[in-house]
Amino acid sequence: MDINILIETAKKARENSYSPYSNYKVGCALLTKSGKIFSGCNIENDGIMSICAERVAFTKAISEGEKDFECILVVGGKDELQYTSPCGYCRQFMSEFCDKNFEVYMYYDNDKIDKKTLQDLLPDSFSL
Numbered sequence: 075m076d077i078n079i080l081i082e083t084a085k086k087a088r089e090n091s092y093s094p095y096s097n098y099k100v101g102c103a104l105l106t107k108s109g110k111i112f113s114g115c116n117i118e119n120d121g122i123m124s125i126c127a128e129r130v131a132f133t134k135a136i137s138e139g140e141k142d143f144e145c146i147l148v149v150g151g152k153d154e155l156q157y158t159s160p161c162g163y164c165r166q167f168m169s170e171f172c173d174k175n176f177e178v179y180m181y182y183d184n185d186k187i188d189k190k191t192l193q194d195l196l197p198d199s200f201s202l
């Protein structure tokens with residue numbers, strides 16, 4: 075997979091962000107092991123029911139029968155792209171569906187990219 079495809083998909087999804095409260099627009103691209111890409115953007119709400127781009131992408135994919143995930147790439151920021159990593163809620167959510175080696179890419183400043191694993195981001199996740 076060409077990482078540039080994920081970058082462009084995430085940036086395009088970010089354009090659909092509904093974020094009138096924070097004005098912090100986030101987009102992401104989730105790659106399945108079968109090679110499909112699901113995009114997501116953050117969708118805010120005047121209350122506590124906002125949903126992050128990452129969980130939008132995961133719920134889209136899972137609702138269409140996908141269960142195996144390779145990586146996710148996240149872009150975000152108010153105007154220019156800033157370093158944006160998944161929030162704690164999304165990290166825990168991902169841990170339900172991904173193993174510790176699941177790769178999380180943060181693309182920022184229009185030419186920088188950081189790669190972490192879910193293990194890096196959530197080393198001691200909750201599980202029953």
Ligand code: ZN
Nearest residue numbers: 126160161164
């Ligand atoms: Zn989140």
